Amino acid sequence: MSETAERLDDVKRAMNASAEEAGRPASDITLVAVSKTHDAETIRPVLDAGQRIFGENRVQEAQGKWPALREDYPDTELHLIGPLQSNKAADAVALFDVIETVDREKIARELAKEIEKQGKTPRLLVQVNTGKEEQKAGIMPEDAVAFVARCRDEYGLTIDGLMCIPPVDDNPGPHFALLDKLANEAGLSTLSMGMSADFETAIRFGATHIRVGSAIFGERDYG
Numbered sequence: 001m002s003e004t005a006e007r008l009d010d011v012k013r014a015m016n017a018s019a020e021e022a023g024r025p026a027s028d029i030t031l032v033a034v035s036k037t038h039d040a041e042t043i044r045p046v047l048d049a050g051q052r053i054f055g056e057n058r059v060q061e062a063q064g065k066w067p068a069l070r071e072d073y074p075d076t077e078l079h080l081i082g083p084l085q086s087n088k089a090a091d092a093v094a095l096f097d098v099i100e101t102v103d104r105e106k107i108a109r110e111l112a113k114e115i116e117k118q119g120k121t122p123r124l125l126v127q128v129n130t131g132k133e134e135q136k137a138g139i140m141p142e143d144a145v146a147f148v149a150r151c152r153d154e155y156g157l158t159i160d161g162l163m164c165i166p167p168v169d170d171n172p173g174p175h176f177a178l179l180d181k182l183a184n185e186a187g188l189s190t191l192s193m194g195m196s197a198d199f200e201t202a203i204r205f206g207a208t209h210i211r212v213g214s215a216i217f218g219e220r221d222y223g
């Protein structure tokens with residue numbers, strides 16, 4: 001077994017153990033393998049090991065490697081987990097099955113336009129800036145519930161759930177709890193939260209999707 005396939009196995013084992021501890025069925029939690037910065041040859045063994053759901057944070061980078069990989073693994077599901085610029089909305093709708101980072105009116109409007117034009121229906125999550133960090137994307141927590149309603153009422157978009165990235169130095173638990181509370185208020189069931197360092201905590205707090213990169217692929221080299 002390749003090194004990445006072994007690490008994938010370890011992550012799945014840890015996921016299942018956390019689910020069991022939390023009294024949740026393991027099938028309620030989806031692993032999104034975050035392959036950003038890694039080339040097709042690094043991703044292939046993970047596909048060969050059966051993983052089919054992947055996250056990328058840049059539209060252009062994903063366009064460079066996934067169309068070819070998808071020819072060999074057509075049932076792959078791709079999640080956009082990085083900030084979306086409005087001039088990339090068309091490309092994002094064309095390529096991604098799930099867009100996790102809807103975070104402002106302008107993006108909602110562009111996505112609605114492209115979804116209509118392309119006749120595609122990517123699943124959508126709203127990113128919430130739970131730590132109110134200036135440099136981070138995401139709608140402010142106090143605006144999240146109203147924004148979800150506006151996406152529906154103003155733009156005809158169906159929002160499936162919420163996503164967050166807690167501040168690196170914070171205890172993530174309260175951020176996960178806040179995301180869960182906001183999703184409940186908005187009547188949403190999908191919660192994308194938890195990365196390599198904190199996915200076990202996220203599962204305790206109700207994550208339905210965890211986004212795990214380095215624990216599977218190793219450290220990233222941003223060159």
Ligand SMILES: *Cc1c(COP(=O)(O)O)cnc(C)c1O
Pocket residue numbers: 034036057081082165195196197211212213214215
């Ligand atoms: C890179 C990234 C991840 C994965 O982070 P790891 O710590 O490598 O698991 C998860 N979510 C988002 C939004 C990311 O950009």
